[in-house]
Amino acid sequence: MAQEIATLAGGCFWCTEAVFNDIEGVSQVESGYIGGAVADPTYKQVCSGNTGHAEAIRVTFDPDVIGYAELLDIFFHTHDPTTLNRQGNDVGTQYRSAIFPHSPEQEAAAHEAIRRAAEAWPRPIVTTVEPLSTWYPAEDYHQEYWQGEGQSNPYCLAVIPPKLQKLRKSYAARLKATAAV
Template identity: 65%
Template sequence: MSNSETTILAGGCFWCTEAVFKDVIGVTEVESGYIGGETENPTYKEICTGRTGHAEAVKLVYDADVVSYGEILDMFMGTHDPTQLNRQGNDVGTQYRSAIFPLDDAQKAEAEAAIARWNEGNQGEAVTTIEGGTWYPAEDYHQEYWEGEGQRNPYCMAVIPPKLMKLRKSFQDKVKQDA
């Protein structure tokens, strides 16, 4: 029996974050979506304007007996640039912010600790925020994007492989063998 836990993370483009966590041992589900804004049931087109307040994010379900929340957060902080305010590379706007959306007080404390660990061991200061909000799944065509359309998309081909390399280099004992 698995010890199933859920978390929500925003690290820029949700296609990129989804691709990273699909390769992590113990992560059983990854769903792209939106969180942290005011508009109910936002669409991708609305999110892209930057006016809804939502972030592109992923909701992860993972087996906490296999991978801990702290490890998930360390992988999150280590595979995107948490020092960029409201952007990741060429993606600019609040919808691309670095944020952690804890689901309870224990996750909030772990999120604070993960940001502090990252700040201690790296150059620069993380601008990653800790926020709340209502989760909205993204449209179907955004789900499992890297496995389908993403590998034919020049943007994804430029951005996702370096993130996957960071994951494999820094967290090799947590990467699925067939990844």
Template identity: 65%
Template sequence: MMTEVATIAGGCFWCTEAVFDSLTGVQAVESGYIGGHVTDPSYAAVCTGRTGHAEAVRITFDEAQISYADLLDIFFHTHDPTTLNRQGADAGTQYRSAIFPHSPEQRAEAEEAIERNQADWDQPIVTTIEPLAPWYKAEQYHQQYYANNPNAGYCAAVVGPKMAKFRKGYAARLKAA
């Protein structure tokens, strides 16, 4: 097994975590905060938009089963990378679209993914490539949030429909249930 780590931010981490946790080759997905200036931020603090952190996910994956490039392509097709600091009703820098490469090779692949995926969008992709920064795991109740709360209001209204759309397009890549 060739384990690697990817860190991405694509709006609310509940949506992002649910998508990537369902993929074959993904061993773990952890929700957390990255890219800010406050040490050990809380969800309440990040939600103010004043810490500089993005809600993000850290994905541990087996490169032999799914590539970093594949993860990035899925990332670009499961959120709107053309809206600055916004995903749907969630607005603020904490919901920005960003990639935090773990190596120069991942940075180069992120740059290529932006170019490759731009053709699928009418507006320019505004996803940033940011330096890897300290990672802060989100509070435990945020971990596996959709899996544990599929009928909660936000999950039923936003995450569920996103997952249904995702399953249609990526059924071959999903973990066997």
């Protein structure tokens, strides 16, 4: 089974990870940092907004089950791509909406997805397409956060369930059997 990788930043990586973990054809979602100037950044450094990194996810998927373009459509549907350096109460460049393509084909698909999103959203899309750079996995306690500690985190309880409801309503046919609740 051939696997591909999509790297996406759509605000808090706990939220985007929770969404993409439920998608059929996705075998792994890893939270991490990309797009900055500091080697081996920590969560605290990235949260300061001074490293240039985005909180992001690296999605490993089977393109025979779900295509990159559809992953991008889900990405645009489950976060707000119209708010510059912000998702809800999370403010700063680390929460920017960005796509980091792994190939020229992914780059072309990213620009096409932005065009499609622009037709669906009432405000201009601010999502950037940025060059792929060094990926730094987030600390272990950030991985699979929603499935563990996130269930008792008030921020997560306020933000993640509405994203999952939106996903389940609009992409029910694309959910893993374990997620179709």
